[in-house]
Amino acid sequence: MERACGECWVFVEHKDGRIKQASLELMAKGREVADGLSRELAAVVLGWNIGNVAVELARHGADKVYLVEHPLLERYQVDLYCKAVSDLASEVKPDVILFSSTRVGCELAPKVAKRLRTGMTADCLDLRVDASRGLVKQVKASFGGNVMVEVVTPFHRPQIATVKPGVATPVVKERREVVVRVTPKLDEREVKVRVVEKLETQKEDNLELAEVVVAGGRGAGEEGFRLIRRLAEILGGEIGGTRPAADEGWIPRERQIGQSGRIVSPKIYISLGASGALQHVVGFRRAGLVIAVNKDPKAPIFDHADVGVVADVKEFLEALIQELEKYLNAR
Numbered sequence: 337m338e339r340a341c342g343e344c345w346v347f348v349e350h351k352d353g354r355i356k357q358a359s360l361e362l363m364a365k366g367r368e369v370a371d372g373l374s375r376e377l378a379a380v381v382l383g384w385n386i387g388n389v390a391v392e393l394a395r396h397g398a399d400k401v402y403l404v405e406h407p408l409l410e411r412y413q414v415d416l417y418c419k420a421v422s423d424l425a426s427e428v429k430p431d432v433i434l435f436s437s438t439r440v441g442c443e444l445a446p447k448v449a450k451r452l453r454t455g456m457t458a459d460c461l462d463l464r465v466d467a468s469r470g471l472v473k474q475v476k477a478s479f480g481g482n483v484m485v486e487v488v489t490p491f492h493r494p495q496i497a498t499v500k501p502g503v504a505t506p507v508v509k510e511r512r513e514v515v516v517r518v519t520p521k522l523d524e525r526e527v528k529v530r531v532v533e534k535l536e537t538q539k540e541d542n543l544e545l546a547e548v549v550v551a552g553g554r555g556a557g558e559e560g561f562r563l564i565r566r567l568a569e570i571l572g573g574e575i576g577g578t579r580p581a582a583d584e585g586w587i588p589r590e591r592q593i594g595q596s597g598r599i600v601s602p603k604i605y606i607s608l609g610a611s612g613a614l615q616h617v618v619g620f621r622r623a624g625l626v627i628a629v630n631k632d633p634k635a636p637i638f639d640h641a642d643v644g645v646v647a648d649v650k651e652f653l654e655a656l657i658q659e660l661e662k663y664l665n666a667r
């Protein structure tokens with residue numbers, strides 16, 4: 337087995353000087369893992385002129401911050417980022433490297449794992465620790481999403497995993513700040529992609545941060561989703577849904593909640609016309625109050641709800657919206 341220095345690393349993403357929410361969540365999960373293994377937690381952040389990001393990371397539980405700066409790292413480019421992270425990992429030999437299951441993390445993590453000749457587990461829903469063997473138990477849905485499995489990397493180091501956004505809550509913790517400045521060896525000739533023009537895309541939504549999520553399933557139907565949008569508007573919440581709802585085009589694909597979608601943790605989750613399949617339920621199991629509406633009293637969704645209503649979605653929503661509008665108009 338490869339010798340490891342014992343550090344637990346979290347690869348941190350940032351934009352316009354701000355750390356991404358998914359990375360802050362991962363820092364919290366990384367802290368748990370590092371403490372469980374009695375290791376140091378190090379944040380690894382790449383970019384150019386990003387000293388402020390390093391300072392911020394110390395507030396989120398990092399014992400150490402590797403600040404990897406180079407003009408060529410100003411914008412994310414998978415080859416350069418992969419080289420910088422894996423060169424540093426080859427030198428320092430961390431025990432664990434965690435990435436978020438974001439667009440960047442999903443692209444970067446397997447490339448880093450390949451370069452370091454180690455294993456990688458994608459889209460973990462949780463991480464646990466086997467302290468006696470120094471292993472990170474990487475929990476993910478498998479076999480078509482019907483069972484949760486624990487994957488371990490016993491013979492190679494580092495242990496690498498990507499973790500779904502939404503599975504942890506960021507913590508603010510005062511810690512000793514140690515910034516290790518790293519200048520990677522990168523060559524202009526290695527740049528394969530050049531930015532010609534920057535276009536504004538759609539704004540990122542706040543599904544993971546929403547306090548109220550109103551989500552529909554196949555049982556809601558197209559008409560039900562019109563009412564779901566209205567209810568979300570009244571409650572100031574965000575819309576989500578099941579895979580069939582996304583397949584039907586009633587919600588954008590990126591609003592699918594579940595194993596192959598997003599993980600949400602609102603204070604209130606309202607489920608309308610969803611059966612309660614495990615692959616969907618894993619997407620909201622950290623929600624506070626779960627209210628489920630289904631016309632079938634035996635629907636499994638009721639096993640995951642605090643409040644269950646046996647009703648037709650459309651009738652339920654029409655009545656609820658009418659009452660809420662009456663209340664709002666009377667104020």
Ligand SMILES: Cc1cc2nc3c(=O)[nH]c(=O)nc-3n(C[C@H](O)[C@H](O)[C@H](O)COP(=O)(O)OP(=O)(O)OC[C@H]3O[C@@H](n4cnc5c(N)ncnc54)[C@H](O)[C@@H]3O)c2cc1C
Pocket residue numbers: 480481552553554555556577578579580581592593594595596597598608609610611612613614615616629630631632635647648649650
């Ligand atoms: C590898 C894999 C990954 C997956 N990932 C995801 C994922 O990320 N997210 C996800 O959602 N699914 C995912 N799925 C699919 C998942 O297994 C289920 O098929 C899906 O969640 C079912 O969606 P649904 O509840 O909307 O539809 P259905 O299972 O068809 O349920 C519809 C429900 O609506 C009720 N209903 C019907 N009409 C009404 C009405 N008028 N009023 C009230 N209730 C009504 C019915 O009683 C039923 O319970 C995945 C599957 C696999 C194999």
